[in-house]
Amino acid sequence: MPHDLQRRHLLRALPLTAAGLLLAAKEGVAQQRPNGSQRVLVAYFTRTGNTEVIARQIRRAQEASLFRIEPATPYPEDYALTVAQARSETQSGYLPPLAQVVADIGRYRTIYLGFPIWGMTVPPVVRSFLRAHDLSGKTVVPFITHGGYGIGNSTEILQSFATGAELAPAFTMEADQERRTLEQVTGWLSRK
Numbered sequence: 001m002p003h004d005l006q007r008r009h010l011l012r013a014l015p016l017t018a019a020g021l022l023l024a025a026k027e028g029v030a031q032q033r034p035n036g037s038q039r040v041l042v043a044y045f046t047r048t049g050n051t052e053v054i055a056r057q058i059r060r061a062q063e064a065s066l067f068r069i070e071p072a073t074p075y076p077e078d079y080a081l082t083v084a085q086a087r088s089e090t091q092s093g094y095l096p097p098l099a100q101v102v103a104d105i106g107r108y109r110t111i112y113l114g115f116p117i118w119g120m121t122v123p124p125v126v127r128s129f130l131r132a133h134d135l136s137g138k139t140v141v142p143f144i145t146h147g148g149y150g151i152g153n154s155t156e157i158l159q160s161f162a163t164g165a166e167l168a169p170a171f172t173m174e175a176d177q178e179r180r181t182l183e184q185v186t187g188w189l190s191r192k
C-alpha cells in the first residue's frame with residue numbers, strides 16, 4: 001500500500017552550505033509505485049495544492065515515484081507573510097534547508113519537477129532541492145503553475161541550478177491564485 005514519506009535518519013541542522021542543505025535534511029524514501037520501473041521521479045513543491053494535482057496525475061500516468069519538496073521550517077500559514085518571506089529569501093539568495101532529501105536519487109533517470117511561481121521565479125526551496133541532489137546526466141522535466149503572470153525567469157534559474165542535467169521544455173499552466181481567492185472572500189465577508 002502506498003505510504004507517505006518515511007524518514008530514516010534524524011540529523012542535526014547544519015549551516016547553509018550546499019553540503020549543509022543535504023546533511024541537514026532527513027533522507028526520505030519517495031512514495032513508490034509497486035509495479036513501476038522506479039526510473040521516474042515526480043518531485044514537487046506546493047502550497048495550495050494546484051501543483052500537487054498535476055504531480056499526482058503524472059505519477060499515475062508514468063508509474064512514477066512521488067516526492068514532496070518541503071522546507072525544514074514550514075512557511076507561514078498567512079499568505080502575505082509567505083509572500084514577504086519568499087521575496088526576502090529570493091532577494092538575498094537564501095536557500096532554506098529541506099525537511100528531507102531523496103535518499104536514492106541515483107536510481108532515477110527522469111525527474112519531473114513541479115512548483116508554483118513565487119515572485120516571478122522559482123521558489124527558494126525548489127532551488128534548495130536542486131542544490132541538494134546530483135541531477136547530472138538526468139532529464140529534468142519542469143511543470144509549473146502560476147497565477148496568470150507567466151513563469152518569469154524560471155527557465156534560466158533551472159538551467160543554472162540543475163547542473164549537468166538535460167532540461168526539457170516546461171509544461172506550464174495558469175491555476176487558481178490564493179491572493180485572488182482571498183480578496184474575493186474578504187470582499188464577500190465585508191458585505192455581510
Ligand SMILES: Cc1cc2nc3c(=O)[nH]c(=O)nc-3n(C[C@H](O)[C@H](O)[C@H](O)COP(=O)(O)O)c2cc1C
Pocket residue numbers: 045046047048049050051052082083086115116117118119120121145146147148149150174175176177178
Ligand atoms: C508567495 C507566492 C508568490 C506568488 N507569486 C506569483 C507570481 O509572481 N506570479 C504569478 O503568476 N503567481 C504567483 N503566485 C501564485 C501561484 O504561483 C499560483 O497560485 C500557483 O498555482 C500555486 O500553486 P500551488 O497551489 O501548487 O501552491 C504566488 C503565490 C504565492 C503563495
